[in-house]
Amino acid sequence: MAGGKLGVGVLGAHTWAEKAHLPGYAADPRVDLVAICDVVPERAAAMAQMFKARRVYTRPEDLLADPEIEMVDVCTPTDTHFKLGMDAIARNKHVLCEKPIARDAREAFLLARAADKARVKSKVGFTFRYSPALRQIRAWIEDGTLGEIFHIHGLEQNSQFLDPHFPLRQVPAGIDFQPKHPIPQSIVGYGSHLVDLVRWMGGEYKSVVSTMSNYVPERIVRGYEGMQRINVDDGTVALVEFQSGAQGMLQTSIVAVGNYPGIEIRVYGSKAAAVGRLVTERGAAETLHFATADKVEFEPVELPASHYPPGTSVMTEWRELYYRNLVRLWVGEILEGRPSEGDFLDGARSQEIVDACVLSHVERRWVDFPLYHDV
Ligand SMILES: NC(=O)c1ccc[n+]([C@@H]2O[C@H](COP(=O)([O-])OP(=O)(O)OC[C@H]3O[C@@H](n4cnc5c(N)ncnc54)[C@H](O)[C@@H]3O)[C@@H](O)[C@H]2O)c1
Numbered sequence: 001m002a003g004g005k006l007g008v009g010v011l012g013a014h015t016w017a018e019k020a021h022l023p024g025y026a027a028d029p030r031v032d033l034v035a036i037c038d039v040v041p042e043r044a045a046a047m048a049q050m051f052k053a054r055r056v057y058t059r060p061e062d063l064l065a066d067p068e069i070e071m072v073d074v075c076t077p078t079d080t081h082f083k084l085g086m087d088a089i090a091r092n093k094h095v096l097c098e099k100p101i102a103r104d105a106r107e108a109f110l111l112a113r114a115a116d117k118a119r120v121k122s123k124v125g126f127t128f129r130y131s132p133a134l135r136q137i138r139a140w141i142e143d144g145t146l147g148e149i150f151h152i153h154g155l156e157q158n159s160q161f162l163d164p165h166f167p168l169r170q171v172p173a174g175i176d177f178q179p180k181h182p183i184p185q186s187i188v189g190y191g192s193h194l195v196d197l198v199r200w201m202g203g204e205y206k207s208v209v210s211t212m213s214n215y216v217p218e219r220i221v222r223g224y225e226g227m228q229r230i231n232v233d234d235g236t237v238a239l240v241e242f243q244s245g246a247q248g249m250l251q252t253s254i255v256a257v258g259n260y261p262g263i264e265i266r267v268y269g270s271k272a273a274a275v276g277r278l279v280t281e282r283g284a285a286e287t288l289h290f291a292t293a294d295k296v297e298f299e300p301v302e303l304p305a306s307h308y309p310p311g312t313s314v315m316t317e318w319r320e321l322y323y324r325n326l327v328r329l330w331v332g333e334i335l336e337g338r339p340s341e342g343d344f345l346d347g348a349r350s351q352e353i354v355d356a357c358v359l360s361h362v363e364r365r366w367v368d369f370p371l372y373h374d375v
Contacts, residue, residue: 005032006331009069009093011060011084012076013038013047016098020127020319021075022051024327027311031331037063060084064091071334074098075125078170082107085344089114089122094334098125099192101347103172105355108348109375121340123330124347126196128263130325132307132314133276133288134197137267140274140290141201147271147293149246154198156190157253158262158279161234164219168232171221177230181362182212185232187354190252194263195353196346198250201267202242204349209366210238210357215255238357261318273298278318285318348375 008025010017013036025031037057038044048056057063064072064087072088074081074097082102088095095115101124102108115122128134140146161168170189177183184191187210199205212233221228234255240248256262263278275289275298289298305313309324316324333340356367 004335005030006334007032007034007068007070008073009035009037009063009066009071010047010053010073010075011037011063012074012098013040013043014075017073017075018047018050020323021073021125021327022047023320024323025073026051027309027324028327028331030335031327032068034068035063035066060087064088064093070094071096079103079172082111085111086114089118089120092118092120094121095344096123096125096330097344097347099347100188100351100354101344102351105348105351105372106375108344108351109372112344112348115344121334122344122347123326123333123340124196124342124344124350125326126193126342126346126350127319127322127326128193128197128261128278129200129342130322130329131263131276131278131286132303132321132325133278133286134265136288136301136303136307137265137274137276138200140272141267141269145272146267146269146274149202149244149267149269151266151268152198152202152240152242152246152248153264153266154194154248154250155252155264156194156262157235157251157256157258158260159255159257160260161216161219161254162257164216164227167220167222168230169222171223171230171232173223177221177228179231181358182214182231182233184212184354184358185234186252186254187212187233187236187357190254191236191250191354191357192347192350194250194252195357196342196350197263197265198240198248199346199349199353200342201265202240202244202246202248204243205240205248205353205356205369206243207241207366207368208238208353208356208360210236210250210360212236212358212361236357236361238360280318284314285316285321286314
């Protein structure tokens with residue numbers, strides 16, 4: 001920890017790193033951005049220059065061996081997360097990993113256990129947990145303002161992949177493009193966030209039932225030439241029974257007309273209800289509404305400046321706003337030795353729920369938790 005600052009190394013220097021992670025580190029004075037690594041050297045060099053990293057690597061093992069780096073940020077393609085996460089833990093580094101943290105839930109539970117055993121802190125890139133509006137709803141659940149929770153509704157839907165010419169990403173290499181059931185896509189890319197947000201609000205799931213559909217049969221897939229006939233889930237709908245007895249409803253869609261990030265969380269309790277809507281409109285990243293049992297009209301809520309990272313407001317671009325808030329909390333958790341929220345165990349539970357949604361669709365039945373008894 002040089003001069004009280006946290007030494008950070010970032011693996012992966014492309015789209016999401018540039019838009020979300022690196023602006024978060026650049027804005028936090030407690031961060032020393034030691035190095036950036038990408039297997040494509042010019043990407044690593046360009047990002048290092050833009051965000052003033054002190055060193056550039058092109059081999060992840062060199063970044064992991066750097067003694068000045070205490071926290072490793074894994075912002076590479078999904079199928080590389082497990083190995084890079086495990087390698088970072090083996091070096092006793094704290095790890096932030098993008099979601100999903102592994103190729104399947106079993107691997108994700110292994111990562112969670114390894115981090116625990118090594119006593120390093122872990123965090124998943126659950127961007128929307130760091131929305132000021134959703135954090136307020138969560139605080140209202142915890143302090144009893146909403147009363148007993150009856151219903152939780154969660155949506156993550158926008159038109160990111162409605163245009164078939166917009167390349168689909170994160171499709172594992174070498175898979176069959178026309179399986180009988182859709183290749184999990186929206187339920188993984190968007191769903192891993194959504195099922196986590198809903199669990200964060202409502203607690204552990206007892207059972208889930210879901211259905212997945214494909215609406216755009218042909219599209220461009222990154223890494224392949226020309227249009228591809230590919231059967232992916234463009235939308236998934238699920239019903240949830242929580243262990244608490246509350247009811248939940250979920251929908252993910254990558255083809256629903258609407259703006260980014262397209263999240264809406266509604267929580268209805270015995271005393272009050274709250275709706276957080278993370279949809280960029282007229283420049284504002286999100287809105288929050290609140291109603292009580294005796295005054296049922298929903299009123300807009302304006303949060304005080306302390307809910308936002310210094311220098312940001314509800315008018316800050318959503319990716320930057322949420323990641324700056326994530327970095328603000330995460331760096332504090334490490335430097336002040338506090339437990340980390342949204343850690344690898346939460347990431348593994350999220351993947352278990354996603355797997356259960358897929359299994360429910362394939363077998364057309366309710367699926368109970370825990371799904372895996374041996375992890
Ligand atoms: N949390 C969110 O809301 C959110 C949003 C978008 C993307 N993501 C996730 O972020 C991750 C990155 O997404 P992206 O869109 O930036 O991907 P990308 O493919 O555009 O960029 C990944 C970069 O990693 C580099 N890379 C690949 N293997 C590497 C390795 N072993 N070591 C170092 N660098 C390596 C690639 O060269 C590329 O530059 C994905 O897992 C994605 O699911 C999360």
